[in-house]
Amino acid sequence: MIPTSLIRQFDIPGPRYTSYPTADRFYNDPKAQALLKGIEVRRNNPRALSIYIHIPFCESICYYCGCNKLVTKNHGMAVAYLQTLFKEIDQVVALLDHGGPKDIEVAQLHLGGGSPTFLSDEQLDELISHLNYRFTWLEHCEKSIEIDPRTVNSERLQHLKQLGFNRLSLGIQDFDPQVQLAIHRIQSYESVQSLLRAARDSEFDSINMDLIYGLPKQTPDTFKRTLSQVAVLRPERIALYGYAHLPERFKPQRRINTEDLPDAEQKCAMLESAVNYFMAQGYEYIGMDHFALAHDELARVKKEGRLHRNFQGYHTLKDCDLIGFGVSAISEVGHCYSQNAKSYDQYSSLVAAGSLPTEKGLELTVDDQLRRRIIMALMCQGEVKIQEIEEEFSVNFDKYFTNELLRLADFERAGLLKINADRIEVNDQGWFLIRPIAMVFDYYVWQQTDHQRFSKVL
Ligand code: SF4
Structure with missing residues (x-):
């Protein structure tokens, strides 16, 4: 188990990444x-x-x-x-x-x-x-x-x-x-x-x-x-x-x-x-x-x-x-997300009128898809294979993610992960802080200041 002091250090509000970009x-x-x-x-x-x-x-x-x-x-x-x-x-x-x-x-x-x-x-x-x-x-x-x-x-x-x-x-x-x-x-x-x-x-x-x-x-x-x-x-x-x-x-x-x-x-x-x-x-x-x-x-x-x-x-x-059906349900088809109306009445009246009850959506950019690939690799495997990402998205990982690698170095110094030439590997302790680790690659989170919308690890 991870020491409490480390959890305290990295316990910042962050998404649970059931999607990237997140539904907000x-x-x-x-x-x-x-x-x-x-x-x-x-x-x-x-x-x-x-x-x-x-x-x-x-x-x-x-x-x-x-x-x-x-x-x-x-x-x-x-x-x-x-x-x-x-x-x-x-x-x-x-x-x-x-x-x-x-x-x-x-x-x-x-x-x-x-x-x-x-x-x-x-x-x-x-x-x-x-x-x-x-x-x-x-x-x-x-x-x-x-x-x-x-x-x-x-x-x-x-x-x-x-x-x-x-x-x-x-x-x-x-x-x-x-x-x-x-x-x-x-x-x-x-x-x-x-x-x-x-x-x-x-x-x-x-x-x-x-x-x-x-x-x-x-x-x-x-x-x-x-x-x-x-x-x-x-x-x-x-x-x-x-x-x-x-x-x-x-x-x-x-x-x-x-x-x-x-x-x-x-x-x-x-x-x-x-x-x-x-x-x-x-x-x-x-x-x-x-x-x-x-x-x-x-x-x-x-x-x-x-x-x-x-x-x-x-x-x-x-x-x-x-494909999500029903009020507020979210779909993920290809590289697009969409969400039905969150209000019961609005959902019902849209369907009754013969319309799709969709309220929100997002078509992922290539940058979104690249970051989604990395965030999901971290959340699911605790590992990013750098060469695979470079080949899939035709990027130079170190150059594209210079700032992200600097932020990630804090987690490496704390003994939660290892940044190698060919992969980023989260260790057993790092798994408990996988949310803030994945957040390093979230473009949108670093553009905003109101992180309080999300919950903390603890
Ligand atoms: S009120 Fe919320 S937590 Fe309770 S059963 Fe309904 S959806 Fe679940």
Whole structure:
């Protein structure tokens, strides 16, 4: 584990790089020009799709939440939303389709939110039938869904398996009752344990659990208890996020009492004990807060240097175009990003009017693509092969990145990485500060002063 003093030295606010440039760089694009451009480029190189579907509804608010969601108990809203979603899917399919019906192959499907399990079983049936009708699933297609354990029982899990889902992601955060009270998310350990048993009985391929450290009322001791409870459940993957308290950006966080938050020292202790504990329990460190058991696909691709990163985080598939459907969903097609309207009403009325519901977009310049290649190599492999980059982009690396290499030298002096003639290599300690290391190559971050929009490592 990295010394606290080093974390303090480099703990500056920075993006998590699920994309480069980051989404705050997208420009207004109401005519969806970036998406259309990406689709045009795709015609000459039709790759399999990764599909993301955003279901924005939640029955109750979690105070730490920073997601795009709509809190309601009115399940009727989902009926109208699904109709809008189907219309949007049909619009995009009409643009993508270049052969015949069901010509579009899909390698990955992810339902996220909000809470996808806000949808009833019947609504999920409808959604999957619509997708079955429009797309062809590739063999071994990964189909994953985010589960709010409070909305699912063993029968629902079986139903999800029957619908073809093979991966589950459970929002846990913390099992301590005081913490759950402080974040307004009550779910007992026993209920999650019985869900896990049911998921194992239904033979899901992989189960992920999301945890958060730095929540109100959490202490290093209470968090250790949660860690050992999670280890007993033994999910294949664990995502361990640091809570970023940004109440000026995320309204629900204003309900969190700042005095209940652990300080940086305690957060550091929690991160340290989590990393040490999970590694001792046989988990491999994937990068930036992610762990996986050795037999899991994520650990395997990491070992083989084939790890990738997109808006859903780390993933195992290369060479896919990502299409996001639903309010606020982001797509990445070719060298273009686009994002749907973030307001529910705006999204719905744009689709109803027969328009693509796109609000923002970005066509990457060659410089953006070059920096994206480097930042993703750092985030996924912790290594940049300089000659490969020079050949791919016809640049002299040392000349092009003179300033960046100077900034990187600080990290080298701190013993976090090595700059060789042919490669930049991040070491085990450097992995814990991969965000500020990658940030060295972010052109836009160095042009601005308001880094506070991003969260810190701790
Ligand atoms: S954390 Fe998840 S379940 Fe809770 S309000 Fe946010 S999106 Fe909904």
